[in-house]
Amino acid sequence: VTELSVSSDERDGVVLLYPSGYINAHTVRVFEEELxxxxxxxxxxxxxxxxxxxxxxxxxxxxxxxxxxxxxxxxGDIRIAELNETVRNIFEMLGFNHLYRIFGSEQEAVSSxxxxxxxxxxSA
Amino acid sequence: VSEPGPxxxxxxxxxxxxxxxxxxxxxxxxxxxxxxxxxxxAEQVALAVDEAxxxxxxxxxxxxxxxxxxLRFDRAGERLSVEIEDDGAPLDERAFPEVDLRLYASERRxxxxxxxxxxxxxxxxxxxxxxxxxxxxxxxxxxxxxxxxAR
Numbered sequence: 001v002t003e004l005s006v007s008s009d010e011r012d013g014v015v016l017l018y019p020s021g022y023i024n025a026h027t028v029r030v031f032e033e034e035l036x037x038x039x040x041x042x043x044x045x046x047x048x049x050x051x052x053x054x055x056x057x058x059x060x061x062x063x064x065x066x067x068x069x070x071x072x073x074x075x076g077d078i079r080i081a082e083l084n085e086t087v088r089n090i091f092e093m094l095g096f097n098h099l100y101r102i103f104g105s106e107q108e109a110v111s112s113x114x115x116x117x118x119x120x121x122x123s124a
Numbered sequence: 125v126s127e128p129g130p131x132x133x134x135x136x137x138x139x140x141x142x143x144x145x146x147x148x149x150x151x152x153x154x155x156x157x158x159x160x161x162x163x164x165x166a167e168q169v170a171l172a173v174d175e176a177x178x179x180x181x182x183x184x185x186x187x188x189x190x191x192x193x194x195l196r197f198d199r200a201g202e203r204l205s206v207e208i209e210d211d212g213a214p215l216d217e218r219a220f221p222e223v224d225l226r227l228y229a230s231e232r233r234x235x236x237x238x239x240x241x242x243x244x245x246x247x248x249x250x251x252x253x254x255x256x257x258x259x260x261x262x263x264x265x266x267x268x269x270x271x272x273x274a275r
Binding site for chain 1: 143149164175178
């Protein structure tokens with residue numbers, strides 16, 4: 001059984017990552033590899049679209065924290081969209097909603113990059 | 125379906141390999157539901173148990189996958205009780221300092237988030253040294269996930 005797969009796409013110069021399944025200490029490497037694939041190719045505008053993300057443990061949140069300075073330092077950001085209630089609760093419990101902009105829809109998250117605003121502020 | 129009686133417990137013994145975290149999560153969620161937690165709360169409890177088990181694997185057993193983790197779920201009054209026991213190296217709570225997310229980003233720190241999350245989800249989290257090794261005890265008032273809003 002594949003506990004996590006991550007597919008990716010690109011739209012308007014924004015990398016879209018679609019993790020499907022569960023991110024925990026066992027599967028986090030798959031997620032990190034996809035993040036690194038984007039960053040390693042100089043693409044720093046990233047949207048994590050979570051409609052198929054069932055669950056994220058701290059390992060996954062740590063993976064985001066590990067790269068966010070580099071991403072923002074290069075003028076990009078990691079923005080998050082389409083989280084289910086469980087995952088959104090986890091983000092909020094840890095205060096990640098203050099560190100990452102979270103959008104209801106993937107398109108809103110992609111469009112936010114076109115506003116050319118630097119990341120780091122929380123969304124409503 | 126009636127709830128289990130007062131003496132009932134769910135016990136799971138699994139190898140200390142991250143491959144088993146999915147089974148731990150599934151059993152934790154089902155046990156929490158059996159003892160009266162609503163599905164949303166049971167999902168959060170499962171996450172806290174995943175984090176505690178990950179700590180055992182990574183810290184008490186230093187990544188060794190051939191040891192055992194014993195998990196016991198039962199009901200203590202109006203609370204769900206979870207005990208997670210290992211026979212590994214002592215866990216030092218000081219290894220899990222308070223989390224400052226800003227420092228996490230700027231210093232690229234890893235670790236500590238899991239214990240922080242356990243504390244946010246559960247009403248009580250404590251670490252002790254038992255007969256065999258470490259015991260992590262967590263308790264949560266049985267009810268709905270909305271209960272966390274009052275904390």
